[in-house]
Amino acid sequence: MAHEATHQDDGSAAKRIWLVFAILSAVTIVEVVLGILKPDFLVKTTFIYMSLLNWIFIVLTLYKAYLITWAFMHMEHESKGLRRAVVWTGVFLISYLLFILLTEGDYVYEVYQNGQMTWDF
């Protein structure tokens, strides 16, 4: 349980919190800098339907989400069962939802482009 890990000496838990905060801030700064600069190379390289830049943003976001859940919400100290009940449910349902909706959105885009005389008038 969460109590066990935090029953260490005063310093180490707080130290880890500040370390995680430093990582989260650094990742956010990297995201913002990339978002403002938008390096040509990253924007123009496409990898599985999306620019490399967008993939970097998504991976960094998932990394931040992992840090917040594991370190701040103490998920790392919860039992394996609770961890799986929360994380697997979310990951499975959200990936399914995203797959369905993004595929459908792409289809509607195609219809807009090719299925009618004009949509820009």
Add this chain to the structure above:
Amino acid sequence: MEATVARTGTEGKTWGGGSKSPLKSSYGKLMMWFFITSDALTFSGFLAAYGFSRFKFLDSWPIADEVFNHFPFLHGVDAPMYYVALMTFILIFSSVTMVLAVDAGHHMKKGKVTIYMFLTVIGGVIFLGSQAWEWKNFIKGTYGAVETSGGQILQFVNTDGERVALKDIAVDLDEDRVSHERKNGLWYTTDEKNLTTYSINEIKEGFKAKNNILVRTLENDENGAKVVLSREKSLVYMNDRAVNVVEGANLTHNEYGPPLFADFFFFITGFHGFHVSIGVLLNIIIFFNVILGTYERRGSYEMVEKVGLYWHFVDLVWVFVFTFFYLV
């Protein structure tokens, strides 16, 4: 009376409802986790729907850097995303003070919990204020635009590619403008709330007179920048297609792009902001309970931890909103 109690044969086992706690977690924490899971699915529903619309209008979606480029006290300075980045820091930092409060609670240090809870509340309030300011800028708009009969948005740039505001284009035509209202016999229209600052004719005339102004469409070119039309083509677009003046944003029109863009902005950041305000409220309640010594008497600061879970979740959602609304 034995007979009134249903026996399940699971007494004393993990899920038997007795003193053993399933998943080695207290009831309250477990339920908070399940609430968070379901709430996460609600937010993903919103964000996935946003993704759907984004894919649908893949090459005509507004560029976030150009929409959210305000910073307090820096008027007219192009500051793409600095402000949202600042808001992100404020929220992450209030998450840090929250987790420090939880940590202090584990060590039963009332004074420290009080200070950290107070800082968390302050962080939440600053974030809410920032969001209100962001909404104000979004609703008011900066440059204004013109809408075509097909619902497309036409923006204005000068020959150097800089955005031009409606007030720099319009000429005063001294027209007699009246807002359409149902009481004037126009039963088939909905009431017009306000007239726009300039009429469409004033913009059209002004546009004809100023040779250095071009129309910028919503379409992206291969570099991801918006396509700017030639002067001849711009004149054709303005004469044949422009029907409405759009200033700022509401749920049906906005000067930035497809109406869905503003709709999702209002709904997603609004729903998140609503969560933050509930979080601030809960934090205030906890803060006063800490001061009153409720948890000291209870011998456990677990309530701080449970509300902390909710507060971190709000921060977690913002991380995703930040990425998908402002960065991608």
